Amino acid sequence: xxxxxxxxxxxxxxxxxxxxxxxxxxxxxxxxxxxxxxxxxxxxxxxxxxxxxxxxxxxxxxxxxxxxxxxxxxxxxxxxxxxxxxxxxxxxxxxxxxxxxxxxxxxxxxxxxxxxxxxxxxxxxxxxxxxxxxxxxxxxxxxxxxxxxxxxxxxxxxxxxxxxxxxxxxxxxxxxxxxxxxxxxxxxxxxxxxxxxxxxxxxxxxxxxxxxxxxxxxxxxxxxxxxxxxxxxxxxxxxxxxxxxxxxxxxxxxxxxxxxxxxxxxxxxxxxxxxxxxxxxxxxxxxxxxxxxxxxxxxxxxxxxxxxxxxxxxxxxxxxxxxxxxxxxxxxxxxxxxxxxxxxxxxxxxxxxxxxxxxxxxxxxxxxxxxxxxxxxxxxxxxxxxxxxxxxxxxxxxxxxxxxxxxxxxxxxxxxxxxxxxxxxxxxxxxxxxxxxxxxxxxxxxxxxxxxxxxxxxxxxxxxxxxxxxxxxxxxxxxxxxxxxxxxxxxxxxxxxxxxxxxxxxxxxxxxxxxxxxxxxxxxxxxxxxxxxxxxxxxxxxxxxxxxxxxxxxxxxxxxxxxxxxxxxxxxxxxxxxxxxxxxxxxxxxxxxxxxxxxxxxxxxxxxxxx
Numbered sequence: 001x002x003x004x005x006x007x008x009x010x011x012x013x014x015x016x017x018x019x020x021x022x023x024x025x026x027x028x029x030x031x032x033x034x035x036x037x038x039x040x041x042x043x044x045x046x047x048x049x050x051x052x053x054x055x056x057x058x059x060x061x062x063x064x065x066x067x068x069x070x071x072x073x074x075x076x077x078x079x080x081x082x083x084x085x086x087x088x089x090x091x092x093x094x095x096x097x098x099x100x101x102x103x104x105x106x107x108x109x110x111x112x113x114x115x116x117x118x119x120x121x122x123x124x125x126x127x128x129x130x131x132x133x134x135x136x137x138x139x140x141x142x143x144x145x146x147x148x149x150x151x152x153x154x155x156x157x158x159x160x161x162x163x164x165x166x167x168x169x170x171x172x173x174x175x176x177x178x179x180x181x182x183x184x185x186x187x188x189x190x191x192x193x194x195x196x197x198x199x200x201x202x203x204x205x206x207x208x209x210x211x212x213x214x215x216x217x218x219x220x221x222x223x224x225x226x227x228x229x230x231x232x233x234x235x236x237x238x239x240x241x242x243x244x245x246x247x248x249x250x251x252x253x254x255x256x257x258x259x260x261x262x263x264x265x266x267x268x269x270x271x272x273x274x275x276x277x278x279x280x281x282x283x284x285x286x287x288x289x290x291x292x293x294x295x296x297x298x299x300x301x302x303x304x305x306x307x308x309x310x311x312x313x314x315x316x317x318x319x320x321x322x323x324x325x326x327x328x329x330x331x332x333x334x335x336x337x338x339x340x341x342x343x344x345x346x347x348x349x350x351x352x353x354x355x356x357x358x359x360x361x362x363x364x365x366x367x368x369x370x371x372x373x374x375x376x377x378x379x380x381x382x383x384x385x386x387x388x389x390x391x392x393x394x395x396x397x398x399x400x401x402x403x404x405x406x407x408x409x410x411x412x413x414x415x416x417x418x419x420x421x422x423x424x425x426x427x428x429x430x431x432x433x434x435x436x437x438x439x440x441x442x443x444x445x446x447x448x449x450x451x452x453x454x455x456x457x458x459x460x461x462x463x464x465x466x467x468x469x470x471x472x473x474x475x476x477x478x479x480x481x482x483x484x485x486x487x488x489x490x491x492x493x494x495x496x497x498x499x500x501x502x503x504x505x506x507x508x509x510x511x512x513x514x515x516x517x518x519x520x521x522x523x524x525x526x527x528x529x530x531x532x533x534x535x536x537x538x539x540x541x542x543x544x545x546x547x548x549x550x551x552x553x554x555x556x557x558x559x560x561x562x563x564x565x566x567x568x569x570x571x572x573x574x575x576x577x578x579x580x581x582x583x584x585x586x587x588x589x590x591x592x593x594x595x596x597x598x599x600x601x602x603x604x605x606x607x608x609x610x611x
Contacts, residue, residue, distance in 0.1 A: 014445065028591070037373045048339035051285075051301035057308040057318055059330035061282055065274070066262040067240070068194050068202040068253070074330040075282070075305050078295065080240075082284055082303065083268040085294045087169060087238040093420060095235055098294065099183075099269070101170040104234055106578065110168040111234075115143040116227050118160040123211070124230035127151035127572050128543055128566070129534070131208060134160075140228055146579070148567040160226040163213075169238045171219040177243060178273040178287055187241030187579045195239050202332045205533035213239070231573075232580035236533065243267050264301045270294065272303060281306045285328040319348065327608040352408045355602035356531040359480070361472075361487065361524060362597040363391050366559030368513060368520040370400075371547065376461045379467040384460040384470065384523060391595045393437035397494035399429040401485040404601055413600035414588040415536035427599075428591050434494050443468050445495050453497035469497035471525040473516055475505050482525050487526070498524075506570060512552025518551065520545075520559055528602075529555070537569035537587045540596040558596035 021577045026053075044561055056534060062076035065083060088095040088103065095378075106109040118124060118134050126331030127148055143161040145151060175183045196207040209231075212224040246267070247256055261267075264342050265274045270286040271292045284303040308314055308324065308331065315331040318324040327333060330413045331352075351531070365385045370376050376383040380526045385391055400411035413423040435445070442459035453467040470491075474484040481502065488498045491515060503516070511518035516525065532538050543560040546554035568583075568590035575583040 019601045020474055021206065052299060053302045053304055054297065054300045054325050054527055055323065056303060056326040056328055057315055057324035057331065058305055059307065059311075059326045061279070061305060062306050064257070065266055066259075067191075067242070068197075068200045068255050071201075071415040074328045078328070079284070079305070081270070081281065081295055082239040082272040082297070083266060083274070083470040084242070084271045085270045085292060086235065086240055087151045088235045089294070089550065090235075097106050097172075098292070099172055099175055100112075100238065101172055101238075104167040104169065106576070111577070112166045113163040113168060113230065115161045116164045118154075118162055118227060120156060123226050124162060125226050125574075127228075127231075127570065128541070129538070129570055130543065131226065141574075144604065146230075146500055146574075146576075147571050152440055160198070160274055162393070163230070164227045165230050165231075167223045167234060168216065169221050169223070171241075173219070175269055177269050179267055181245070182218075183269045184218055184240050184244075185221045188239055188242050189213060189215050190244035190247075191239040191242040194242065194253055194256060198254055210237065213237075229574070230576050230579040231444055231534070232575055233533065234577065238431045241269065251325045263331055268421060271297070275302065306596040313606075319610060322610075325610045329607055331604045333608055349611055350610060351607045353605040354419060355409075355604050357528050358415075358417075358531070358536070358602040359483070359526070359600045360597040361600060362522075362602050363394075363524065363595070364522045364558065364560050365391075366545075367522075368547070368559075370559075377463065381468050382461075382463070384468070386461060387441045387459070388593065388595060389437045389441040390443065390596075392496070393434040393441065393443075394496065395427050395595060395598045396430045396434035396437065397496065398487060398490050398598065400427075400600060401429070403483060405482075408604050408606070409500070409601040411601055414591050414599060415539070416584070421588060422581070423588055423592070426588075431494060438468075443495075446577070450493055451493050452463060452495070454495040467497060468495065469499075470476065471499045472524040472526060473501050473503060473508060473522050474526040475508055476502055479603070480528075485517065486523075488575055512546050513548065515552075517557045518546045518554075522557075525557070533585060534573040535569060535587055537565075540594070541566050541569055556596070560588075560596040561596055562594050565594045 009273070010377055036381050057080070058073070058075040060068055060073060060075065062073055062079065063072040065076070065079050067080055067084065078592065079547050085099055087098060087100045089098050090096070102110070106112070106278040120134055122134050123131060124134050124138070127141050132138050137153060139151055140160070140162060141151050160514075169188075170183065171188070175184060178536050192213045195202045196210065197203065207452045209229050210223060211226050212222075214222060216222050220246055245262060247259070263277055265277070265301070267286065268274070271290045271294060273287050275283040275285040282305045286301050288332060306427060308318060310454055314335070315324065315327040319327055333533040363385045367379070367381050369379050369381065370383075374377055376386070377530045404411065410418050411427075412418065413421045413426045438454060442457050442462075443454040444457045446455050454471045455464075455468070456462045458468045470488060472479045472484055484500045489499055507515075509515065509517060516522050517525055529536070530537060538544065539555040540558055540560045541556060542563070544556040545559055545561065566588045572580070572583040572587035
């Protein structure tokens, strides 16, 4: 076997040698082939990476990016945030510096309460938080006083010192406009001058409480409030800078607002700048080198905003076919049936933010007709709600969670939303407790039939046997109509008769004395309030009652007049940052005890994003 293997190997080697071509010597007259020079070869072509574009669909585009004219919209707010970011972001309820170095603080003196001597005739903030002229009879907090208990009535003659709040804001070092020039304190002062112009649509609470806002140096501005004013809401007192050098010194509001800069390519100090602005789209491009990140656009190179007609149904279709990456809040996905389908799919994310305009059931505690009466028993409308136990009982009759159905909204525990409230459990649904409270207040179930209204027995200022039969005023929106129907059903189960009256908005919110709300002519009203700059408990302070004396201007349409409530609310409104939390907790407790209205919810702000 071994010899056979050796013979096979030998034969294989011989055959291989015979098949190999014989090498011939090169012809000396023939040139060897020339190999290409590796250094002369073209390099590999880099693949151009397309920009990451985020398509945001919105109901309409703004005509201008100028912050103090042209109205507001979801698209304009987003554009302005990306071009002119605010000084602070709110993170977990706390201010976080964004374009300034830090939050002003008493610890380092950047927040100060400085005593100043008051002269007759100057503007001050009184102990109620109202702007008044210093003269005899005003009720004010002297220097060092931080609550109503130490407030005094000034005689106009005795020396009076009050504390004046001052804040220093320092712009971040290296903050520049998109053309490379530094953002300066003068730019912030220019912005304030435009916002505080009497004709500016932006003029409001912050401007009305500001005595001065000026540059301390190139990067630092100082805000000074009127004497007597204090606040924990520091972010409202820095106006996002605008490019002062782009305009003539002293340029007025109209001239600045009309400048083509705002509808073309305004300079920016934010993470984006305007790339193109037209009727059909606004395209923003990321600024090279900008370290600012706002609005959740990390990793996005361009933001394209485009209008979309057809509302939420068109938006849902555009999201599915890829036309839109984001549907903003203006497209009304709050109650959309499509929202459930979106939430069920992994390709989309629904962002829900708490709304601020809270819907509430207001109790007509003191109708205007009582103002001229010594005893409400003689009034045309019975004094249903003088006893807070009756108001508490009606609140306990309502299952607010069930009333909201499948809405992503949650019931508010007080005038503060759930995320900011310190209350652990309040205004709970408890029909048994409601029945007990009604009986204690004198509203008796005389026939054992909850379908018939209870009647009064020894209710103060109410004649016996008057039925607890009420009228609820509501607007025509589907949300309020559904809510009114739920309230009617729930109160009927507690022995409260309720008739729902729907009014057009212009009739519902008509001025007093003829308008039912501001004329204080209602039992119950289902309304939505826009938020106040300070705590919303201020809606129901006694000096906010609309009356003939103040021209029927005021938010306290309930007519609540409670000195304890007034003191707690004002203490919260004028609290410094270190005192704000406990003061707000006291104001919440006072609100729940007085209960001028039952807070229901605020429709949330909803956006849908493609993952």
